[in-house]
Amino acid sequence: MPPHAGNVALVGRPNAGKSTLLNQLVGARIAAVSSKPQTTRTRVMGIVTVPGLQAVLVDTPGLHGPRSELNRRMVKAAEGAMDEVDLLCWIVDATRPFDEELAARFAGRKVVVALNKVDLLDDKRLLLPLMAMYAQTGVVVPICATEGEGTSALLEEWAKALPEGEPLYPEDQITDVREKDICAEMVREQLFALCGQEIPYVTAVEIEQFDESEREAGRVTIHARILVEKPSQKAIVIGAGGKMIKKIGTGARKRIETLLGVHVDLRLFVAVEPDWTSNPRLLRELGYTGE
Numbered sequence: 001m002p003p004h005a006g007n008v009a010l011v012g013r014p015n016a017g018k019s020t021l022l023n024q025l026v027g028a029r030i031a032a033v034s035s036k037p038q039t040t041r042t043r044v045m046g047i048v049t050v051p052g053l054q055a056v057l058v059d060t061p062g063l064h065g066p067r068s069e070l071n072r073r074m075v076k077a078a079e080g081a082m083d084e085v086d087l088l089c090w091i092v093d094a095t096r097p098f099d100e101e102l103a104a105r106f107a108g109r110k111v112v113v114a115l116n117k118v119d120l121l122d123d124k125r126l127l128l129p130l131m132a133m134y135a136q137t138g139v140v141v142p143i144c145a146t147e148g149e150g151t152s153a154l155l156e157e158w159a160k161a162l163p164e165g166e167p168l169y170p171e172d173q174i175t176d177v178r179e180k181d182i183c184a185e186m187v188r189e190q191l192f193a194l195c196g197q198e199i200p201y202v203t204a205v206e207i208e209q210f211d212e213s214e215r216e217a218g219r220v221t222i223h224a225r226i227l228v229e230k231p232s233q234k235a236i237v238i239g240a241g242g243k244m245i246k247k248i249g250t251g252a253r254k255r256i257e258t259l260l261g262v263h264v265d266l267r268l269f270v271a272v273e274p275d276w277t278s279n280p281r282l283l284r285e286l287g288y289t290g291e
């Protein structure tokens, strides 16, 4: 069979497991994952190369009803990605009822449906009626993104749906996201994991310094600034006696060290920027484009 290659957008509702699937397929943690919805804010690119297929993946923010300017840009980033790809892979949470609204929205598009989180279904017979409903939209493949189950069947369906073509990227390249941007995502992931319900949504992370001058010697120094909207939020992120910020730093440092393969000296600073979720200039500087 001639090789197939093309662009695939991972789309769906917030929290369906899009970023988990991206990380699983590229074999590294390049996208932030959390149990809270709206973790992903921008497009994250990953590359999967297996015999006969190279899929260039775009992980997108979940499709949701936008409230703030930041939310609006997130949805726009997802919609923009949808328009530019050869194939949509709709990631569905199998524990949720059939999603009529998105099914209608994707009608007429080339779609493969990944029915995710099947490990959470006590009774696997529940899968059949769901698969039948999603089959109206595209070929359905049940998967468990956290364990990687069903992913080879998914890649086979992608290969069938993508045009014939030679790989565009070297087979060992897994992303074109800058290391610096992945590091910011890893700090943001810790904010989602550790900071309660409100804080993740009012914080952003900016890498102020990424010093690789000692990389050969096995050391990289990173300074990251965590933006919040109010002084009270700054106090929460820092925590009593600096405990919270320390935890965030330790968690993020471990992930970044795994990614870079060197010792990382990570310093975190917290700054109040009252209107960062609505200020176009700040949003642009933070990489949230889509005016």
Ligand SMILES: Nc1nc2c(ncn2[C@@H]2O[C@H](COP(=O)(O)OP(=O)(O)OP(=O)(O)O)[C@@H](O)[C@H]2O)c(=O)[nH]1
Binding pocket: 013, 014, 015, 016, 017, 018, 019, 020, 021, 032, 033, 034, 035, 036, 037, 038, 039, 040, 041, 060, 061, 062, 063, 116, 117, 118, 119, 120, 143, 144, 145, 146, 147
């Ligand atoms: N049990 C189980 N949990 C999963 C599976 N896939 C993802 N999850 C969990 O679902 C939650 C959301 O995963 P994400 O990958 O962040 O979801 P997302 O679709 O990228 O979400 P947004 O970026 O907010 O749109 C996390 O807690 C994951 O660990 C799965 O196959 N089984």
Ligand SMILES: [Mg+2]
Binding pocket: 018, 019, 020, 031, 032, 033, 039, 040, 059, 060, 061, 062
């Ligand atoms: Mg995500």
